[in-house]
Amino acid sequence: MKRLxxxxxxxxxxxxxxxxMANTITVGGVVLGGIFALILPKFTQPFWPDRPRMRFGxxxxxxxxxxxxxxxxxxxxxxxxxxxxxxxxxRARWLVVPVDLSTPEAITMLAGTISLTPGTVxxxxxxxxxxxxxxxxxxxxxxxxxxxxxxxxxxRLQRIFA
Amino acid sequence: MSVIAxxxxxxxxxxxxxxxxxxxxxxxxxxxxxxxxxxxxxxTTLGLxxxxxxxxxxxxARLGIWTAHELLISLFLFVTAPISANMIAKVxxxxxxxxxxxxxESIAGPPPRPSEAGDWATFEVPIDRPSPTYEGxxxx
Numbered sequence: 001m002k003r004l005x006x007x008x009x010x011x012x013x014x015x016x017x018x019x020x021m022a023n024t025i026t027v028g029g030v031v032l033g034g035i036f037a038l039i040l041p042k043f044t045q046p047f048w049p050d051r052p053r054m055r056f057g058x059x060x061x062x063x064x065x066x067x068x069x070x071x072x073x074x075x076x077x078x079x080x081x082x083x084x085x086x087x088x089x090x091r092a093r094w095l096v097v098p099v100d101l102s103t104p105e106a107i108t109m110l111a112g113t114i115s116l117t118p119g120t121v122x123x124x125x126x127x128x129x130x131x132x133x134x135x136x137x138x139x140x141x142x143x144x145x146x147x148x149x150x151x152x153x154x155x156r157l158q159r160i161f162a
Numbered sequence: 163m164s165v166i167a168x169x170x171x172x173x174x175x176x177x178x179x180x181x182x183x184x185x186x187x188x189x190x191x192x193x194x195x196x197x198x199x200x201x202x203x204x205x206t207t208l209g210l211x212x213x214x215x216x217x218x219x220x221x222x223a224r225l226g227i228w229t230a231h232e233l234l235i236s237l238f239l240f241v242t243a244p245i246s247a248n249m250i251a252k253v254x255x256x257x258x259x260x261x262x263x264x265x266x267e268s269i270a271g272p273p274p275r276p277s278e279a280g281d282w283a284t285f286e287v288p289i290d291r292p293s294p295t296y297e298g299x300x301x302x
Contacts, residue, residue: 020230020234075181075209078188078204079204082185082187083187087193087269090192090269092197092268092270094268112240112244112245114244115203115244118200118203118204118207119200121200121203122248122251123196123254123273124248124251126276126277126280126281126283127283128277128280135251135268137197137200
């Protein structure tokens with residue numbers, strides 16, 4: 001099984017994306033997508049020399065739901081800031097978030113999440129990979145914001161990349 | 163049924179267009195590069211999301227077709243948007259460090275160092291993998 005499907009997550013994603021591109025579910029489409037989902041992970045296997053184990057279970061779905069919810073809520077907050085806050089009253093800050101995640105894939109997902117949730121943009125990672133540099137548009141309490149990112153996103157990612 | 167769908171599509175279109183407009187307005191009025199980055203990256207998430215849902219609802223209600231291309235658009239956007247924002251931020255940090263002309267500083271001031279020993283990846287090249295573009299050039 002492992003030799004046939006070296007990367008089951010990638011195979012599932014390829015099949016789903018292929019069917020979405022075709023925009024219809026036909027037997028031919030499923031077969032062709034299935035062939036790609038079988039062949040492509042085999043050929044690209046050398047690209048992931050030590051890829052992390054990911055769990056696509058309840059923790060992953062919960063993470064997606066929380067991120068989508070935060071995107072909607074925070075969009076309204078940033079729209080409010082843009083419309084009604086004067087520039088000199090903006091409390092823009094640089095935040096340095098210490099990262100406990102170890103794999104590059106997990107850190108990339110955390111950085112991407114931070115950029116997608118409005119009001120924060122991840123700008124850089126430290127050379128040793130242990131800190132993230134984040135620019136926040138308006139924060140009242142820097143320590144609380146860092147703690148929020150760590151408990152809300154990083155703790156959940158640690159469970160997914162366990 | 164059709165009327166309800168029309169109302170839903172209209173509300174979603176106005177919401178999406180409104181967020182795109184606010185994002186663009188943020189790009190114009192915020193003070194410097196790093197703050198301006200927040201405006202357009204926001205419009206792409208909720209603004210575009212509302213427009214894409216409007217598209218799904220329209221095709222279903224009017225033409226009776228289920229479309230899924232919109233899901234793919236949002237998927238690709240969610241993957242690419244943070245990377246382009248990160249690239250712009252890195253260029254900004256690098257241009258500030260090299261005192262490039264015309265690069266305004268963020269109202270948050272200069273970025274803090276991550277720790278006593280290290281620096282951000284934009285400024286520091288790992289010793290075992292020297293980058294050829296940095297050789298013989300003064301970064302500070």
